Amino acid sequence: MDFLSKELLYQKSPQQLTAFLYEAGIQQLQEAIACIENKQWAEANQKLQKVNDIIERLGAGLNYEAGTIANQLDTLYNYMANQLVTGNLKKDIPILQEVLAIMEQLATAWTEAMNTEIKTGQRERYKQTNAYEKNVRVIQQGE
Known part of the structure; x- marks a missing residue:
């Protein structure tokens, strides 16, 4: 994950910021699991708090x-947060790996949705441009 300045963050769309949050969460969770494996309890705790x-x-x-997807994501986020607390208290790697797997799946789905939206948006702009061009009359010199 690259370091982002405040100015660069302000230039990101909400969708890009969400993708960035998923990426940061995955990285912190992976590092926390590594800390637990190395018995670095305090560092693991800090990273899990960040997640x-x-x-x-x-x-x-x-x-x-x-709609419904927002409610389902809310439920999933609450579940993940509860599992993080449990995993942190017990320093239970399998619980944390479950949260990591969920977060990776969400990140992948989010990225796919963003890419689909970009492609769809480009097609729509192309259609709009074509519609505009069909109605443009080119005036030649001498008319």
Whole structure:
């Protein structure tokens, strides 16, 4: 994950920021698991707290007007947050790996959705441009 300045973050779309949060959460969770394996309890705790903060931010960014998917994501985020706390208290790697797997699946799905939206958006702009061009009359010199 590259270091991002505040200015660069402000230039990102909400969709890109969500993807960035998933990426950061995955990285912190992987590092926390490695810390537990190396019996670095304090560092693991700090990283897991960061992951919990990321999940909280993801939940806060949900648009409930989007329908059922927002409610389902909210439930999933709550489950992940609870599992993180349990995994942190017990230093239980399998619980944390489950959260990691869920977060990786969400990140993959989010990236796919963003890429689909970009392609769809480009097609729509192309259609709009073609529609515009059909109605443009070229005036030649001398008319």
